[in-house]
Amino acid sequence: MTEDRPQETDRCQERDIAAHIFTTSSVMVGLCLTIISVVRSLPKPGQIQTAVDDLIAIGAMVFLLACFLSYAVLRSRHLRRMHRVESLADGVFLLGLTILAVACAMFVWTIL
Structure with a gap:
């Protein structure tokens, strides 16, 4: 009985982290689309x-791949x-953040 509780706690923590990745990565997809539209509107x-x-x-x-993977975690038994x-x-989410940071740095340093 005591062995089931740590597994349940681990499962709840995993689902909690996956829920954060799911919501944040979906927001980041929208942010990327907004940034693309701003960059394309520049003269x-x-x-x-x-x-x-x-x-x-x-x-x-x-970020979309991270969203799908985190959804798979939420659905997994x-x-x-x-x-x-x-x-x-x-890892995929951190890769997406790194790509976004590099793109933003490239954009900012070319404007200056």
């Missing part, structure tokens, strides 16, 4: 602007599978 689109919006579009796809998929969703 004189240059080479760097198309590189930035391409990079942000890749970031949006990465197996604890071991939940741990693996949740770790993958974490």
